[in-house]
Amino acid sequence: MIRRPGHLxxxxxxxxxxxxVAGLDLERxxxxxxxxxxxxxxxxxxxxxxxxxxxxxxSTDLVVTLAGIAGWRAGVLGLRGDALxxxxxxxxxxxxxxxxxxxxxxxxFAERQRVDRFWWPGRAAARxxxxxxxxxxxxxxxxxxxxxxxxxxxxxxxVAVRTGQRWxxxxxxxxxxxxxxxxxxxxxxHGAGVTASLLTFAESYLAWVYVxxxx
Amino acid sequence: MADRWHKxxxxxxxxxSGDGTAPMTAADLFRDSAETVVVPLxxxxxxxxxxxxxxxVISPYYDVEFSxxxxxxxxxxxxxxxxxxxxxxSFSSNVxxxxxxxxxxxxxxxxxxxxxxxxxxxxxxxxLAGSTPDDVxxxxxxxxxxxxxxxxxxxxxxxxxxxxxxxxxxxxxxxDWLSRPVKIVDEYNRIPTKTQSALLTMVAEGYVESHDQxxxxxxxxxxxxxxxxxxxxxxxGTFPVIQxxxxxxxxxxxxxxxxxxxxxxxxTRVEAGEKPEEHVPAELIFAADEQTAMRAAIRAVPVPADxxxxxxxxxxxxxxxxxxxxxxxxxxxxxxxxxGGKVAETIEANSGADLMADLxxxxxxxxxxxxxxxxxxxxxxxxxxRGRDAVSLADVAAMVPFVLRGKLLPNPTHPRFDVGVERELxxxxxxxxxxxxxxxxxxxxxxGRGRKDPVGELLAQLDAGLDGVSAVEASRRLTAxxxxxxxxxASGKLYGRDFDDLTALKYLHQRYTAYLRWVExxx
Numbered sequence: 001m002i003r004r005p006g007h008l009x010x011x012x013x014x015x016x017x018x019x020x021v022a023g024l025d026l027e028r029x030x031x032x033x034x035x036x037x038x039x040x041x042x043x044x045x046x047x048x049x050x051x052x053x054x055x056x057x058x059s060t061d062l063v064v065t066l067a068g069i070a071g072w073r074a075g076v077l078g079l080r081g082d083a084l085x086x087x088x089x090x091x092x093x094x095x096x097x098x099x100x101x102x103x104x105x106x107x108x109f110a111e112r113q114r115v116d117r118f119w120w121p122g123r124a125a126a127r128x129x130x131x132x133x134x135x136x137x138x139x140x141x142x143x144x145x146x147x148x149x150x151x152x153x154x155x156x157x158x159v160a161v162r163t164g165q166r167w168x169x170x171x172x173x174x175x176x177x178x179x180x181x182x183x184x185x186x187x188x189x190h191g192a193g194v195t196a197s198l199l200t201f202a203e204s205y206l207a208w209v210y211v212x213x214x215x
Numbered sequence: 216m217a218d219r220w221h222k223x224x225x226x227x228x229x230x231x232s233g234d235g236t237a238p239m240t241a242a243d244l245f246r247d248s249a250e251t252v253v254v255p256l257x258x259x260x261x262x263x264x265x266x267x268x269x270x271x272v273i274s275p276y277y278d279v280e281f282s283x284x285x286x287x288x289x290x291x292x293x294x295x296x297x298x299x300x301x302x303x304x305s306f307s308s309n310v311x312x313x314x315x316x317x318x319x320x321x322x323x324x325x326x327x328x329x330x331x332x333x334x335x336x337x338x339x340x341x342x343l344a345g346s347t348p349d350d351v352x353x354x355x356x357x358x359x360x361x362x363x364x365x366x367x368x369x370x371x372x373x374x375x376x377x378x379x380x381x382x383x384x385x386x387x388x389x390x391d392w393l394s395r396p397v398k399i400v401d402e403y404n405r406i407p408t409k410t411q412s413a414l415l416t417m418v419a420e421g422y423v424e425s426h427d428q429x430x431x432x433x434x435x436x437x438x439x440x441x442x443x444x445x446x447x448x449x450x451x452g453t454f455p456v457i458q459x460x461x462x463x464x465x466x467x468x469x470x471x472x473x474x475x476x477x478x479x480x481x482x483t484r485v486e487a488g489e490k491p492e493e494h495v496p497a498e499l500i501f502a503a504d505e506q507t508a509m510r511a512a513i514r515a516v517p518v519p520a521d522x523x524x525x526x527x528x529x530x531x532x533x534x535x536x537x538x539x540x541x542x543x544x545x546x547x548x549x550x551x552x553x554x555g556g557k558v559a560e561t562i563e564a565n566s567g568a569d570l571m572a573d574l575x576x577x578x579x580x581x582x583x584x585x586x587x588x589x590x591x592x593x594x595x596x597x598x599x600x601r602g603r604d605a606v607s608l609a610d611v612a613a614m615v616p617f618v619l620r621g622k623l624l625p626n627p628t629h630p631r632f633d634v635g636v637e638r639e640l641x642x643x644x645x646x647x648x649x650x651x652x653x654x655x656x657x658x659x660x661x662x663g664r665g666r667k668d669p670v671g672e673l674l675a676q677l678d679a680g681l682d683g684v685s686a687v688e689a690s691r692r693l694t695a696x697x698x699x700x701x702x703x704x705a706s707g708k709l710y711g712r713d714f715d716d717l718t719a720l721k722y723l724h725q726r727y728t729a730y731l732r733w734v735e736x737x738x
Contacts, residue, residue: 024245028244028245029244029245032243032244032245032246033244036239064241064242064244064245065241066241067241067244067245068240068241068242068244069241071241076239077236078236078237078238078239079239079241081238082238082239082240082241083241086241136304137265137304138268138269138304139269140265144261144303144602145303145304155236157236158236164303164602165602165603165604166602171236178236181255181258181602
């Protein structure tokens with residue numbers, strides 16, 4: 001089997017077709033999600049699942065807040081702070097549906113996420129593996145050489161890795177990841193937040209974000 | 216139905232925001248643009264390549280190979296066939312070379328039998344440049360025996376022909392395709408010779424002329440690429456291609472055959488009635504300013520000194536032929552050819568040299584400056600495409616067969632082609648050219664040319680300038696030059712690889728003797 005980049009928390013993503021809301025351009029929101037590194041398709045599904053759990057006649061502002069949560073769920077790293085800050089503003093059933101997690105685990109998820117951007121309820125079962133990034137360019141990935149020399153950077157959730165002669169910055173959280181080609185070798189940082197590692201393997205074009213799970 | 220065409224890299228790369236994680240709010244999603252993502256142009260070109268080979272053109276061939284160390288190789292059959300598994304990302308030439316031609320504004324000749332996707336690849340390049348598929352198809356010039364210059368470039372306005380007092384007053388209704396960024400000429404070896412000459416002016420000079428009127432063919436970006444197709448490049452077709460036009464082809468790319476294992480994909484397309492050029496994702500279209508920037512970025516990729524030196528050595532093999540003339544400088548293949556002689560016979564008459572060691576004996580001609588310039592541009596392009604900061608030897612080696620095919624002509628009477636186990640090289644010119652470059656590099660290493668380069672050092676001394684060089688120092692350098700010539704003379708053998716060094720030594724000798732005369736005269 002050929003492994004491809006992806007997030008282990010994303011195995012059962014929410015599904016649905018979003019309902020149009022007067023005054024909101026959902027197509028544009030999808031494009032902006034895509035432009036910010038997320039998936040427009042996942043955004044549509046997450047938003048639709050959340051909308052289905054909203055009470056009838058929900059305000060436009062509430063849908064906008066829900067869209068922020070759905071955007072984070074769709075892989076936009078920059079929306080994480082906003083989504084976590086406003087999670088409580090949305091009915092729990094709608095927030096949980098947009099995130100694709102059981103409503104009963106929403107509070108625990110929010111609490112753990114505030115200190116650990118890589119946490120989700122199934123991480124321990126996945127032995128601490130969070131997501132695979134990169135992948136062979138010939139199969140739709142980003143890299144033309146296997147990743148090596150992974151090292152932490154100063155920002156939370158960011159690491160540097162080298163493929164061939166090119167350095168990359170990898171940013172990730174539980175739902176999304178982003179690769180940025182760097183002009184030069186970055187200075188190693190000390191890492192921030194939860195200690196995550198980027199594991200590389202000699203025979204693979206994927207790099208794995210890994211957080212050691214206590215036994 | 217999901218758009219099965221619109222699939223790009225799942226892990227997008229960008230250098231827009233520095234860290235790619237700038238904080239956003241939910242409200243930002245509904246603004247005009249939450250973030251402007253600027254994909255680096257080399258990344259965009261790679262995404263384009265992979266989109267074409269994964270989605271558009273069924274081409275599971277990886278003949279442009281790159282490896283760190285020796286690739287894993289398997290001998291197959293009993294006739295010396297070998298399949299290699301390269302260790303680094305490798306590419307399909309019939310997609311990569313057209314794409315690089317698009318990027319550098321080159322001229323690409325696609326050859327191969329009918330139905331091998333030559334025109335499809337060319338049309339895709341036109342769509343990548345921002346034209347609609349219909350416009351690109353409309354602009355394809357179909358080569359045929361009745362094609363006139365007017366068919367190709369346009370006609371003078373009948374009204375002006377009636378009223379004009381001079382040619383300057385005749386307006387010409389130029390054909391629209393002339394100023395497109397990507398120009399496609401199908402089956403160019405079916406175009407009459409006179410029309411080929413008009414085509415040559417466009418290709419070579421970048422303008423077209425009719426009734427005393429001129430029109431430049433370059434688009435606003437300044438980057439224009441040409442794609443020609445032909446069923447072969449060995450002289451077939453309705454009309455022979457004029458040599459000057461053939462010589463203008465920067466790269467020649469054989470189209471790959473269809474791999475029967477991919478029949479399912481073909482059936483899907485037939486059933487859906489889909490054409491790949493109608494499904495090019497908008498993110499892969501290159502705007503005019505991007506095309507300009509891309510070409511500038513490619514030209515800026517440096518060629519390191521060690522690669523330049525190996526390239527010099529490779530080029531040095533081919534011009535010289537021992538019995539081509541009497542005066543030393545005239546002992547060239549060009550002397551023989553321009554006098555109507557046969558280079559092959561001249562090479563064969565040279566009984567003093569080892570024909571297997573003399574790489575120049577394998578060719579009927581030397582390399583033109585144009586071919587060399589093209590090789591450098593394409594080596595830079597492939598290095599840039601691979602995300603490298605500088606051109607490597609592997610980049611040059613990968614481009615050699617495509618650039619030199621049709622330009623460096625094999626000597627059919629050389630033992631390599633005539634007898635023995637390598638006879639297949641007489642038809643597989645790409646492998647022969649690759650091997651020629653590899654053998655040149657082996658000789659370079661064996662002769663230690665990379666460790667010591669006395670002629671290079673003497674040239675560098677002169678390049679440093681003659682200001683303040685004393686008469687004594689100039690005399691010392693003259694002695695060094697003569698010593699080098701004496702050493703070459705003592706070896707008793709002369710190969711093409713030494714020809715340029717020896718003429719360079721004569722050049723240096725001239726410069727220093729002139730300088731010495733001046734210094735002594737002033738004293």
